[in-house]
Amino acid sequence: MVYLDNAATSYPKPEKVYDAVLDHMKNFGANPGRSGHQLALQAGRGIFKTRELIAKLFNIENPMQVVFTCNATDSLNLAIKGVLKEGDHVITSSMEHNSVLRPIKSLESKGIENTIIQCDCEGFINTKDIKNAIKSNTKMIALTHGSNVTGTIMPIKEVGKIAKEANVLFLVDGAQTGGIYDIDVNEMNIDLLALPGHKGLMGPQGTGFLYIRENLNVMHFKEGGTGSKSEELTQPQMMPDRYESGTANAPGISGLGAGIEFILKEGLEKIRNHEKELTQYFIDELKKIEPVKIYGPKDAEKQGAVVSINIGSEDSSEIAYILDSAFNIAVRSGLHCAPLAHKTIGSFEQGTVRFGIGYFNTKEDIDKAIVAIKEICSEI
Amino acid sequence: MVYLDNAATSYPKPEKVYDAVLDHMKNFGANPGRSGHQLALQAGRGIFKTRELIAKLFNIENPMQVVFTCNATDSLNLAIKGVLKEGDHVITSSMEHNSVLRPIKSLESKGIENTIIQCDCEGFINTKDIKNAIKSNTKMIALTHGSNVTGTIMPIKEVGKIAKEANVLFLVDGAQTGGIYDIDVNEMNIDLLALPGHKGLMGPQGTGFLYIRENLNVMHFKEGGTGSKSEELTQPQMMPDRYESGTANAPGISGLGAGIEFILKEGLEKIRNHEKELTQYFIDELKKIEPVKIYGPKDAEKQGAVVSINIGSEDSSEIAYILDSAFNIAVRSGLHCAPLAHKTIGSFEQGTVRFGIGYFNTKEDIDKAIVAIKEICSEI
Numbered sequence: 001m002v003y004l005d006n007a008a009t010s011y012p013k014p015e016k017v018y019d020a021v022l023d024h025m026k027n028f029g030a031n032p033g034r035s036g037h038q039l040a041l042q043a044g045r046g047i048f049k050t051r052e053l054i055a056k057l058f059n060i061e062n063p064m065q066v067v068f069t070c071n072a073t074d075s076l077n078l079a080i081k082g083v084l085k086e087g088d089h090v091i092t093s094s095m096e097h098n099s100v101l102r103p104i105k106s107l108e109s110k111g112i113e114n115t116i117i118q119c120d121c122e123g124f125i126n127t128k129d130i131k132n133a134i135k136s137n138t139k140m141i142a143l144t145h146g147s148n149v150t151g152t153i154m155p156i157k158e159v160g161k162i163a164k165e166a167n168v169l170f171l172v173d174g175a176q177t178g179g180i181y182d183i184d185v186n187e188m189n190i191d192l193l194a195l196p197g198h199k200g201l202m203g204p205q206g207t208g209f210l211y212i213r214e215n216l217n218v219m220h221f222k223e224g225g226t227g228s229k230s231e232e233l234t235q236p237q238m239m240p241d242r243y244e245s246g247t248a249n250a251p252g253i254s255g256l257g258a259g260i261e262f263i264l265k266e267g268l269e270k271i272r273n274h275e276k277e278l279t280q281y282f283i284d285e286l287k288k289i290e291p292v293k294i295y296g297p298k299d300a301e302k303q304g305a306v307v308s309i310n311i312g313s314e315d316s317s318e319i320a321y322i323l324d325s326a327f328n329i330a331v332r333s334g335l336h337c338a339p340l341a342h343k344t345i346g347s348f349e350q351g352t353v354r355f356g357i358g359y360f361n362t363k364e365d366i367d368k369a370i371v372a373i374k375e376i377c378s379e380i
Numbered sequence: 381m382v383y384l385d386n387a388a389t390s391y392p393k394p395e396k397v398y399d400a401v402l403d404h405m406k407n408f409g410a411n412p413g414r415s416g417h418q419l420a421l422q423a424g425r426g427i428f429k430t431r432e433l434i435a436k437l438f439n440i441e442n443p444m445q446v447v448f449t450c451n452a453t454d455s456l457n458l459a460i461k462g463v464l465k466e467g468d469h470v471i472t473s474s475m476e477h478n479s480v481l482r483p484i485k486s487l488e489s490k491g492i493e494n495t496i497i498q499c500d501c502e503g504f505i506n507t508k509d510i511k512n513a514i515k516s517n518t519k520m521i522a523l524t525h526g527s528n529v530t531g532t533i534m535p536i537k538e539v540g541k542i543a544k545e546a547n548v549l550f551l552v553d554g555a556q557t558g559g560i561y562d563i564d565v566n567e568m569n570i571d572l573l574a575l576p577g578h579k580g581l582m583g584p585q586g587t588g589f590l591y592i593r594e595n596l597n598v599m600h601f602k603e604g605g606t607g608s609k610s611e612e613l614t615q616p617q618m619m620p621d622r623y624e625s626g627t628a629n630a631p632g633i634s635g636l637g638a639g640i641e642f643i644l645k646e647g648l649e650k651i652r653n654h655e656k657e658l659t660q661y662f663i664d665e666l667k668k669i670e671p672v673k674i675y676g677p678k679d680a681e682k683q684g685a686v687v688s689i690n691i692g693s694e695d696s697s698e699i700a701y702i703l704d705s706a707f708n709i710a711v712r713s714g715l716h717c718a719p720l721a722h723k724t725i726g727s728f729e730q731g732t733v734r735f736g737i738g739y740f741n742t743k744e745d746i747d748k749a750i751v752a753i754k755e756i757c758s759e760i
Contacts (some may be wrong), residue, residue, distance in 0.1 A: 005411065005415050005420070018402060021401065021402075030389055036712075037700070039391070077603065098604055098605045103603045196627065205632075206627075233482060235482055235486065252585075252586050320415070324416065331417065335611055
C-alpha cells in the first residue's frame with residue numbers, strides 16, 4: 001500500500017509514537033490530574049510534557065495556555081463559539097474547511113455576521129480584501145494556514161499584522177501545516193491556534209489542541225469534573241482546567257508528545273524540504289500527463305504537500321477507487337469537507353483526487369502514483 | 381503496586397485492548413469515514429464494530445443511535461445542554477458527579493430550573509421525592525446509576541418507569557456501572573445513556589459515548605467536517621454524523637471494542653460477582669478496624685465496587701499519600717468531583733479515601749489494603 005492520504009491523517013507514525021501510547025497504557029494508565037498516587041502523577045506528567053513540547057514548537061510562552069481537545073474541529077468550535085457574541089462580525093476565507101465554515105454559518109442564527117473572502121482560483125487570498133472587510137464590529141479573522149484541498153499557503157504573518165493593527169482577534173487553523181511549517185504565535189500575532197494531533201504533529205487520532213493567548217476570555221462550553229476546586233458547582237476559571245473537563249486521552253497525548261519530539265529532533269526544515277521536494281517532483285511529472293488537471297499553485301514553494309487533480313471529466317471518486325483497488329494507492333476523493341474551496345477552484349461538481357504527501361513518503365511512492373495515473377489516463 | 385483506583389480509570393486493561401489499539405494504529409491508522417481506500421474503510425469498520433458491541437451490551441436496537449464522544453463528561457454535557465431549553469426544569473440528585481451538576485448549574489443563567497433531590501446519608505434516593513418534584517415544565521431526570529463516592533446503586537429501573545409515566549426524559553450516568561451492571565435502555569426506559577469508555581468498559585482513555593433514543597432531537601453543539609454532505613455549510617442531521625464532527629479517536633474506539641468483547645465473553649454476572657465478593661470482604665474487614673469510618677451502604681448488594689472511608693479525623697489525602705508512598709497502594713482521596721455527595725454523607729470537610737475495586741483485583745490486593753490500613757491506624 002502506498003499511503004498518500006496524509007492530509008487526512010499522517011500514517012504511519014514514528015515508532016516512538018506507538019511505543020509511547022502503549023507504554024502509557026500499560027505502565028501508567030491511571031487517571032491524570034485526579035488521584036495523587038504515583039501512576040496518576042506519572043500520567044499527569046505525560047500530559048504536561050506534551051503541553052510543554054507544543055509550547056516549544058509554536059513559541060508559546062506559557063504551556064498552561066495550551067488546551068487539549070479531541071481534534072481540530074473541537075478546537076475550532078471552542079475558539080469560534082467561545083469568542084463570538086451577538087452583534088460581532090467574523091472574517092474568513094472561501095478556502096476554509098467545514099470545521100471553520102459550519103460553526104461560523106451556524107452563528108448567523110445568533111446574530112453573528114460573517115464575511116467569506118473569495119480567494120482566487122489557486123486558493124490565494126488577497127490581504128487587501130481582508131483589510132477592506134474589517135468593520136467596527138469585526139471581532140475575529142479565522143484563516144487556514146494551508147488549504148486541505150490545494151495546499152495553498154496563506155500569508156498568516158501578514159494577516160496577523162493586519163489583525164493586530166485593527167485590534168481584531170486572529171484564529172489560525174493549522175491543521176495542514178503544524179509540524180511542517182514554522183508557526184510562531186508571537187511573531188505572527190496569533191491569538192488562537194487550532195491543531196489536530198494526528199496530522200503533521202504525527203500523534204494519534206483523538207488528540208488536538210487550542211492555544212489561547214493569555215488574558216483572552218474564551219467561553220468554555222462544557223462543564224464537569226476537573227480534579228480542581230471540586231467543592232464548587234461552578235466551572236473553575238483556571239487554565240487549562242476550565243476547558244479540560246473529564247478524563248483526557250492521556251495515552252494519546254503521550255503519543256502526541258512522542259510525535260512532537262520526533263519533529264523537533266528531525267527539524268521542521270528537513271521535514272518541510274523533504275515534502276516540498278516530493279510535491280514539486282509530483283507536480284512536474286503530473287504536468288506531463290495530458291488529461292490531468294492540477295489545481296492550486298502548482299508550486300511547492302507556495303503550497304503544502306497536498307496536490308489535488310482530476311483526470312479529464314472523470315468522477316474523482318472513480319479515479320480514487322481505481323488507484324486503491326488496482327494500484328494499492330490510498331488517496332482521498334470528493335470535496336474533502338471544504339465545499340467553498342471547490343467552488344473557488346472550479347471543482348465543486350467533480351470534486352478532486354487529493355494526494356496528501358507525508359514525511360514518510362519516498363520518491364518511489366510518487367513514481368508509483370505517476371505510473372498509475374499514466375495507466376489510468378491511457379485506458380480512458 | 382496495588383491499583384485500587386478503578387473508579388477513576390480501570391487499570392490494567394485486558395491484553396486484547398492494548399493489542400487492538402496498537403493493531404489499529406500500526407495497520408490501518410487512516411481516517412475512518414472520510415476517504416474510501418482500504419485502510420480508511422478498515423478504520424471505519426473498527427468504529428462500526430464497536431458501535432454494534434455497545435448496542436449489544438446495552439440492548440440498543442439501532443447502533444447508529446450510539447454517538448462517540450471523548451469521555452462521559454462530553455456525553456453528559458451534550459445530553460443535558462442539547463435537550464434543555466429556557467423554561468425547562470430538570471431533576472437530579474445530590475449524589476451526582478460534577479459532570480452532571482456543573483452543566484445543570486450553569487444552565488440556571490439561561491432560565492433552566494433544577495431540583496437537586498437530597499439523598500440519605502448512605503446515598504440512596506427516595507423515588508417518591510423524584511415523583512413529587514416533577515412539575516409541568518419538567519423535561520428531564522438526570523441520575524447516576526451508581527455513586528462514584530459511595531458506590532450506592534440507584535433504582536434506575538423504577539425511576540425510568542416514573543419518567544416514562546410522566547413523559548419526562550430520563551438521562552442515566554452509567555460511569556460507575558456500565559460493563560459491570562445490567563443496563564437495558566429499553567427495559568429501563570432510558571432515553572439518554574452517558575458512559576466513559578475507560579472505566580467498566582475496559583477501553584482506553586479518550587473514549588466515551590452517548591446513546592440517544594431514536595427520534596429524540598438533541599441539539600448538537602459542534603459543527604464541522606463529517607465526511608457526509610460535504611457540499612453543505614450546515615451540519616448534517618443524520619445519525620451519528622450530526623454529533624461526530626472531526627476525526628474520531630479511531631484506535632481508542634477499536635480498543636474500546638476489544639474491552640467490550642472481553643466483557644461479553646466473561647459475562648457481566650461473573651464480573652459483577654467477583655467485584656461484589658471483594659467489596660463485601662473489604663467492607664467486612666474494614667468494619668473490624670476501630671477508627672475506620674465507612675461511608676455508603678456497606679452492603680455489596682446495594683453498592684458498586686467503590687468503598688469510601690476515613691480514619692478518625694485524619695485528612696483523607698494524607699492517608700492516600702501514606703497508602704501510596706509507604707504501601708504502594710493507589711487510591712483516590714478528596715471530594716472525587718462530587719461535592720454534594722460529600723455534603724450528603726457528611727464528609728465535605730474531610731473528603732474520603734476511596735478504594736475503587738476492579739475486575740482484575742484479587743483477594744490478595746484487598747488483604748494488602750487491610751494490612752496497610754491496620755498499620756496506619758496503629759500508628760495514629
